[in-house]
Amino acid sequence: MRIVDLRNREYQTNEELIKLIKRSEMEIEQYETAVKDIIKNVKEKGDEALIDYTELFDKVKLSSPEELVITFDELEKAYDQLDDDTKWALEVALERVKSFHEAQIERSYLLEEEGMLLGQKVIPMERVGLYVPGGKAAYPSTVIMNAAPAKVAGVKEMVMCSPNPNKYTLAAAFLCGVDTVYRIGGAQAIAAMAYGTETVKKVDKIVGPGNIFVALAKKNVYGIVDIDSIAGPSEILVIADETANPEWVAADLLSQAEHDELAASILVTTSEDLAIDVKNILYNVLLKDFEREEIARKSLDNYGHIFIVDDLDTACEVSNFIAPEHLEIITKSPFDLLEKIKHAGAIFLGEYSTEPLGDYILGPNHVLPTGRSARFSSPLGVYDFIKRSSIIYVSREGFDRVEKYARQIATAEGLYAHRLSVEVRKRSS
Ligand SMILES: NC(=O)c1ccc[n+]([C@@H]2O[C@H](COP(=O)([O-])OP(=O)(O)OC[C@H]3O[C@@H](n4cnc5c(N)ncnc54)[C@H](O)[C@@H]3O)[C@@H](O)[C@H]2O)c1
Ligand SMILES: N[C@H](CO)Cc1c[nH]c[nH+]1
Ligand SMILES: [Zn+2]
Known part of the structure; x- marks a missing residue:
């Protein structure tokens, strides 16, 4: 896997990538x-x-x-x-x-x-x-x-x-x-x-x-x-190819950056032209005269990244590794990538499925796992x-069908009172 960012730094391994995206332990x-x-x-x-x-x-x-x-x-x-x-x-x-x-x-x-x-x-x-x-x-x-x-x-x-x-x-x-x-x-x-x-x-x-x-x-x-x-500071990762509209991508990245200085907005793209356009639009157009500029600029400067990758498979690998809260896929055939996505709080497919619609009105929950916890957590639901309680009813007939196995396992565990509970009932027949 080869990942290059806009400053031409190359990342060979996931470990290098994680160092970049993770807030430092000291912090x-x-x-x-x-x-x-x-x-x-x-x-x-x-x-x-x-x-x-x-x-x-x-x-x-x-x-x-x-x-x-x-x-x-x-x-x-x-x-x-x-x-x-x-x-x-x-x-x-x-x-x-x-x-x-x-x-x-x-x-x-x-x-x-x-x-x-x-x-x-x-x-x-x-x-x-x-x-x-x-x-x-x-x-x-x-x-x-x-x-x-x-x-x-x-x-x-x-x-x-x-x-x-x-x-x-x-x-x-x-x-x-x-x-x-x-x-x-x-x-x-x-x-x-x-x-x-x-x-x-x-x-x-x-x-x-x-x-x-x-x-x-x-x-x-x-x-x-x-x-x-762990639903902490917001995150968005956009996977985009050359068909994506740079202004729309930039706006979506900014939408999460404006939440918090610690929010993370990441673009992973196969198109170097798109990468350059998105960066220019973000910094030279959208951030100018923006009411929440201070928060968004800090977030983008510290936790904003644009990665250029060779192909969309690599883009999915990067995304899976980061396990973002929100993933947008803005490519020619977004549904083709769906089966490759393993970790993301919410997956937005196609250029009209913009994240803020999900924040407010679509229906799926916007309380989502962050900080790579989408590897093991789900949206609020x-x-x-x-919670669940088990319900158990056993008649004499049912008891007779299984009691010997319980006695056998109790013996194996050396738990004699367990065996006794079964034996006293068996004796009563
Ligand atoms: N993951 C999700 O599902 C999701 C959804 C919505 C919002 N968010 C995130 O929620 C967060 C909202 O943050 P917010 O700050 O606007 O509101 P907040 O209510 O989360 O935090 C404000 C509180 O933080 C505490 N605080 C602030 N500075 C402090 C300090 N120096 N020491 C100790 N406590 C301090 C104060 O008690 C203050 O009341 C953002 O990070 C946003 O990205 C996440
Ligand atoms: N994007 C946030 C979740 O990270 C949710 C939200 C509420 N209002 C606006 N946005
Ligand atoms: Zn939001």
Whole structure:
């Protein structure tokens, strides 16, 4: 495999590539230390720590723990304040996301065998925590992406945390029927939902995306609660050939760069001309007079890459290695590459399937694994909000069919009380 970037550096191996794309261990360690400290403080000081962090990071001064909670009236008022077009757009999005996720519903089942009924009962989670980011932008769309699959799964209670949420985020929470909303963000919100405080309810599972502090905090509380995936700073990788429109590709790369200085936007192309055009358009046209220039420029300078490869097979190999959150394939025959893609949070095929449509309105979830975790994680879905219990019924007849095998295996394991449980029943015949 031969990979050349725009500065004519050559990468021979995946290891060289990973060094380039990975945030340095030292960088991550700094964030880890800060996050662990925040979690410890919230565990020890509860609401007091939440009030302090909210002032420090979100510049919101609260005079009492009650103010951490946003009342139902505030949510309703926020919704009423929206103009009709925005209300309608959010409603259409909610309906589309819900109906896409309905296909993920998993049913309980019972298998009947001679003398036995064996099955699985699907049970929705009782209380889940939704994280909705709010530092560098507001994310009403993420309220929908979190809440819609939870509702479809039948979750009883939804708790939501977001730093300094604006009227759009609050209106979306109202529309989605979120039960309790707290104005708390970052690692402190994750710690509060995992451990509970005097005011914040402890949940069974925390889902939703966020910046590096949120993503690392979720990783840290995993085990105390369940989490969905590591859905951290956004990523996009575009595989494109000479048929791609450079302006469209550049716009799509910028769409994720504007989320966060730590976002990653990568183009892998077989066309050197396209590579040069995309770079020029990005830096000499789109970034000029761009409202979110500061964030996007830092992201592109540090984590933006353009790789030129010999063929589309190599492009797929690079993409599989990076395992991006979003993969766009803008080539002459995008479906031809689909079977070669092994790791990606969401795969967008063809030039009109632009990533931002997926962020807002199509239906598939936009809460997606990042940082190469698409190798083992999936998009947020109904399956994240359910758990399963096995159901077991055995009659005397069923018992007689299998008891000797159980006794045999119990003997092999040296677990005599296990064997006894079977023997006492056998003797009763
Ligand atoms: N992967 C996905 O599915 C997905 C979806 C949507 C958004 N995102 C990502 O979510 C993120 C949103 O980030 P954001 O910053 O706008 O909002 P955010 O809510 O995730 O983070 C804001 C919080 O970060 C904390 N914070 C900021 N600076 C800190 C510091 N120096 N020390 C400790 N804590 C600090 C504060 O508590 C603040 O409330 C972006 O990275 C975006 O790319 C990812
Ligand atoms: N692209 C983000 C996921 O990485 C989701 C989002 C919400 N709003 C805009 N974009
Ligand atoms: Zn986005």
